[in-house]
Amino acid sequence: MARLATDPAYYDDPYPSYEQIRADGRIVRNGLVGGTVDHAVANAILRSDDFGTGAGAGELPGPLQRLHTLTRDPDTLSPVDPPSMLVVDPPQHTHYRRLVSRAFTARKVGRMADRVEQVATALLDELEREPTFDLVSRYAALLPVAVIADILGVPDAEREQVLGWGNHAATTLDPGLSWSQYKEASAALREMNAWFSMHIERLRRDPGDDLLSQVLQDPEAADLTEVELHAIGLLVLGAGFETTVNLIGNAVALLDAHPDQLAWLRDNPDGWANAVEEVLRYDAPVQLTMRMAHSDTEAAGQPVKRGEAILVYLGGANRDPEVFDDADQFDVRRPNAGDHVGFSAGVHFCMGASLARLEAMVALRALYERYPDLRVVGRPERRGTRVLRGWEHLPVSTLARVPTI
C-alpha cells in the first residue's frame, strides 16, 4: 500500500500489488491506514452509515481540526474541499445531492444524446485529413469538455479559459501534488472561483437551460451560500472531466490490444454498452477512494476504531475473483461486467454515471465506425496520477495496415 501511494513504478501498473493485498486479507493495515481490494468489503464500507468521507475533519483530534480550518483558503476551493458533495457526509450531503440530481435525471441525460453525437461527429470531421493524431488531446478530452461546458452554461467565448482552469481543478482530485503543481492549481482555482462568482450572478439575472441555472432557480437552493454554489459547479466541472477522458482512452488502448473483441463489436454494435462496463471494471478511471469510521464499528468481521481510515481500491475490487471469473481477462462479453464498483457505491455513487456511459458509448462507436482500422502507434504515455488512471498521450493511426508478404 505504501508503494502504491508513493512509487510511480507501482501505480503505473497497480494490479499485481492489488493481488498482494488480496493475499494478505480482506482488510490489510500498514500502521497508518487500512486498505481493501475485496468487492464485498468495499461495497459494505461504501454503503455503511458507520463510515464517512473523513474530509469534514470531524474525526481529527482537536488541534489538527483547528489547523485544518485555519489552512483552508475559501478562494482556492477545489472539487475535493468541503463543501464539495464528494467529501461531505449526510445530512449535508443529502441536501446538495438532491438539488443537483434533480437537474441530472436519466431523462435529462437521455436528451443530451443528440448533442454528444453532434460533438463526436464534428471532432471526427476535423481529424479527417490527419492520418495520425493523439487520441487523448484531439478527441477523448474534447468531447466531455464540450458536454460539461453545456451543462454549466458556459458561453462559447469563455469555454477555452474555463476549461484550462478545469484541467487544473481536475488535477486536485489526485492527492500528493508536487509543490509546483499545487501552486499552479491554486492560482488557477483562485481565478476560476472569481469567474464562478461572476457566472452565477449572470445566470441568476439571465437563466439558461443548463444545470447550474436550474439549481439556482430551485427554491430549495435559496439558502445555499456562494461557496456552496461554487462547490457544486467546481465538482461537476472537475469530476466530469478527466474521468470520462480516461474512460475513452483506456477503452481504445484495451480494444487495440484485443483486436478480436473489437472485430466482434463491429459485427455486434449492441455490445458497446457492455464493453464500456468491462472497461470500467478492468481498468477503472478512478482507482481508489477513502472512508473513515465515524464510530467504533466493524468491517469484514474485524473491529474498526473511530477515526480509522480505509482505502477502498475500486480497481482492485473490480478484479475480485469471488465475483468475476478470470478477473484478469478483458472480455467485452462478460455477463456481469456491470457489477464493477468503478463508479463507487452507496450515497456517493457517481452522479454522472449515466452521462459518462452515454459519452463513452457514443464516442467509441462513432470513432470505430469512421475509422475501422484505427490502431495505436508510437509511444503511448500514461498519466502520472494515482487515483485517476488513464493515458496522457495515445498516438493513433487511421490508415489501414499494409499487408506484409
Ligand code: HEM
Ligand atoms: C468514466 C467517468 C466517471 C467515473 C469513472 C466517475 C467516478 C466517480 C466515483 C468513483 C465517484 C465517487 C467517489 C467516492 O465514492 O468517493 C464519483 C462521484 C461523482 N461524480 Fe463521477 N465519474 C465519472 C464521470 C462523471 C461525470 C461525467 C460527472 C458529471 C458531469 C460526474 C459527477 C460526479 C459527482 C457530482 C460525484 C459526487 C457524487 C456524490 O458525492 O454524491 N462524474 N464519480
